[in-house]
Amino acid sequence: xxxxxxxxxxxxxxxxxxxxxxxxxxxxxxxxxxxxxxxxxxxxxxxxxxxxxxxxxxxxxxxxxxxxxxxxxxxxxxxxxxxxxxxxxxxxxxxxxxxxxxxxxxxxxxxxxx
Amino acid sequence: xxxxxxxxxxxxxxxxxxxxxxxxxxxxxxxxxxxxxxxxxxxxxxxxxxxxxxxxxxxxxxxxxxxxxxxxxxxxxxxxxxxxxxxxxxxxxxxxxxxxxxxxxxxxxxxx
Numbered sequence: 728x729x730x731x732x733x734x735x736x737x738x739x740x741x742x743x744x745x746x747x748x749x750x751x752x753x754x755x756x757x758x759x760x761x762x763x764x765x766x767x768x769x770x771x772x773x774x775x776x777x778x779x780x781x782x783x784x785x786x787x788x789x790x791x792x793x794x795x796x797x798x799x800x801x802x803x804x805x806x807x808x809x810x811x812x813x814x815x816x817x818x819x820x821x822x823x824x825x826x827x828x829x830x831x832x833x834x835x836x837x838x839x840x841x
Numbered sequence: 842x843x844x845x846x847x848x849x850x851x852x853x854x855x856x857x858x859x860x861x862x863x864x865x866x867x868x869x870x871x872x873x874x875x876x877x878x879x880x881x882x883x884x885x886x887x888x889x890x891x892x893x894x895x896x897x898x899x900x901x902x903x904x905x906x907x908x909x910x911x912x913x914x915x916x917x918x919x920x921x922x923x924x925x926x927x928x929x930x931x932x933x934x935x936x937x938x939x940x941x942x943x944x945x946x947x948x949x950x951x952x953x
Contacts, residue, residue, distance in 0.1 A: 731884075758939055767849075769945040770885070770929065775938065785940065817884050821939065829875065830941060832884035 729754045731833035733818050739839045740808055748803045748836045750818030757823040759801040760785070760830065761793065763814040770817070776801055777823065808840045844868050847930055847944025856953050860917040864930035864944045867911065871932040871942075874906050876915045879927045879946065888928075889915060920951045 731752045740746055752759065760775040762785075772785030776795040790812055792804040801820075805812060815837050819830040847864045854860055862876075872893055877885035889904040891897045891913075897904045903916040913932075917924055930944040 760939075767945065770931075770941075770943040772940055775940070777938065783938070823939070829887050829890055830939070832877075832886065834884050835882070 729831070731818055731820055731831050733816075733833040733836050735836060736834065737837050739841065741841050742809055743807050746805050746808060746838075748805075748816060748818075748838070750801045750803065750833060751799050752801075752818075752820040752831070753799065754820065754822075754831065755798065756820035756831075757798070758830075759795065759818065759820045761791070761801070761803045762817045762819065763787065764817060764835075765814050773803070773816075808838075810840050812838065813840045814838060844942050845930065845932060845944045848947055849945050851948040851950060853950045853952060854920055856920060856922060856951055858920050858951070860915075860920050860924070860949060860951075862915040862917075862928050862930075862947050862949070864913050864932075865911055866913070866932060866942075868932075868934065868942070869908075869911070870934035870937075872935050873933040874904070874913050875931040875933075875941070876902075876904055877929040877931055877943075879929060881926075885929055922951050922953050925950045 734749045757778045761773040762770045764770045774793040776782045818833040821830040845866045874891045876889040878888045879885045894908045901918045905914040927946040929946045931941045
């Protein structure tokens with residue numbers, strides 16, 4: 728089954744404790760992206776990657792890091808989480824070329840930073 | 842002015858009603874227009890995709906894009922309780938590295 732998976736789905740942590748949210752896709756997509764979704768603000772892009780070892784900032788990259796060492800994986804790293812990073816996070820992927828704007832989203836990771 | 846404006850609702854309709862959801866935008870470079878449906882506690886799923894202006898129909902769903910007015914719409918005919926979800930408009934410009942700009946979403950409830 729074609730899918731984007733994220734782990735963990737729910738996470739409660741404390742300020743300053745480094746964490747990683749994993750994202751994996753099995754569709755051989757070149758493009759992967761991270762979004763956060765907040766009430767009243769909608770979905771906003773954090774980082775994206777056009778291919779292995781190619782990453783770039785989205786609209787709200789502060790406090791986040793990413794890496795793309797393998798095509799299928801795109802982890803999101805919060806090195807020193809703060810309460811304002813409490814949010815719902817989505818990973819997405821798509822092909823480059825053709826209907827490239829049609830991104831497939833993962834199920835989401837709900838993060839609470841205390 | 843925000844790039845994409847979408848009335849957050851909530852919108853509540855009886856089963857069988859025709860639903861109209863809308864977004865306006867300010868960036869004339871947008872060429873790709875999408876509607877995503879997001880059920881509670883799930884990720885967004887693509888519902889409709891339209892390139893440039895025009896209409897597109899898929900079953901009970903019709904997407905319209907009016908680039909001259911910078912206005913897009915999604916119509917749902919014969920709405921069902923299973924259509925209850927948040928509907929997100931999204932758009933993208935050529936050469937934008939596939940960045941999607943989303944509306945804030947409209948929460949729709951279809952009552953049996």
